[in-house]
Amino acid sequence: MTIEDRDDVQLITHALARDTLSKIRDTGTAQVPFRKGLVKLGRICGYEIIDGALETEYVPVTTPLTEMTGERIKGIENVVIINVLRAATPFVEGLLKAFPKARQGVISAGRDEESGMDDAGAFPISVDYVKLPTITPEDTVIVADPMLATGSTMCTVLEAVLNDQPEPANLFVLSAVSAPDGLLRVGDAFPEATLLTVSLDDRLDENGYIVPGLGDAGDRAFGTD
Numbered sequence: 001m002t003i004e005d006r007d008d009v010q011l012i013t014h015a016l017a018r019d020t021l022s023k024i025r026d027t028g029t030a031q032v033p034f035r036k037g038l039v040k041l042g043r044i045c046g047y048e049i050i051d052g053a054l055e056t057e058y059v060p061v062t063t064p065l066t067e068m069t070g071e072r073i074k075g076i077e078n079v080v081i082i083n084v085l086r087a088a089t090p091f092v093e094g095l096l097k098a099f100p101k102a103r104q105g106v107i108s109a110g111r112d113e114e115s116g117m118d119d120a121g122a123f124p125i126s127v128d129y130v131k132l133p134t135i136t137p138e139d140t141v142i143v144a145d146p147m148l149a150t151g152s153t154m155c156t157v158l159e160a161v162l163n164d165q166p167e168p169a170n171l172f173v174l175s176a177v178s179a180p181d182g183l184l185r186v187g188d189a190f191p192e193a194t195l196l197t198v199s200l201d202d203r204l205d206e207n208g209y210i211v212p213g214l215g216d217a218g219d220r221a222f223g224t225d
Contacts, residue, residue, distance in 0.1 A: 042094020
């Protein structure tokens with residue numbers, strides 16, 4: 001398993017994940033390769049979650065030649081993936097290749113850039129749309145957003161996800177790149193969540209953007225400014 005425990009965050013160190021992230025960070029990566037890279041990264045992360053979080057069980061198997069005992073993944077049909085619109089859409093597309101039967105939820109949430117960061121380093125967050133499936137105690141819930149910067153958006157999203165819902169068996173906050181400030185904020189507010197990222201980046205700049213980061217994932221994936 002290529003997941004390393006870094007105190008309060010779990011770091012995906014799979015070579016393909018690191019390679020793909022390096023490609024999409026590059027300013028020379030155009031819209032279509034960037035979007036495809038996010039899809040690929042989501043698929044890799046999904047496989048890592050399966051390997052690291054889900055158990056297997058022994059089952060009887062009849063091959064063309066004999067009877068044998070095989071292994072199957074337990075709980076792979078009890079997965080809920082939350083898409084934080086819009087940047088997470090290609091990221092989630094990749095996750096769905098690993099979890100094709102996952103139930104899906106969408107939350108449209110974003111920070112108010114004009115208001116700027118407050119003294120605590122957080123942004124006001126507007127939520128425009130929420131549509132979630134029912135969550136059960138047997139579920140593995142993956143809340144996906146390629147960038148975890150200040151953690152303001154993710155905290156708001158998690159409040160919506162967990163509101164009036166039972167605590168799931170596993171709760172993952174999955175990102176491609178994360179900043180220390182955001183990880184700390186989300187970890188303090190939601191200690192029950194496992195924070196999972198491909199890269200723990202250096203810092204936030206004065207505008208709350210991740211450095212070195214990868215730019216605005218939504219704009220780069222969808223060709224907008």
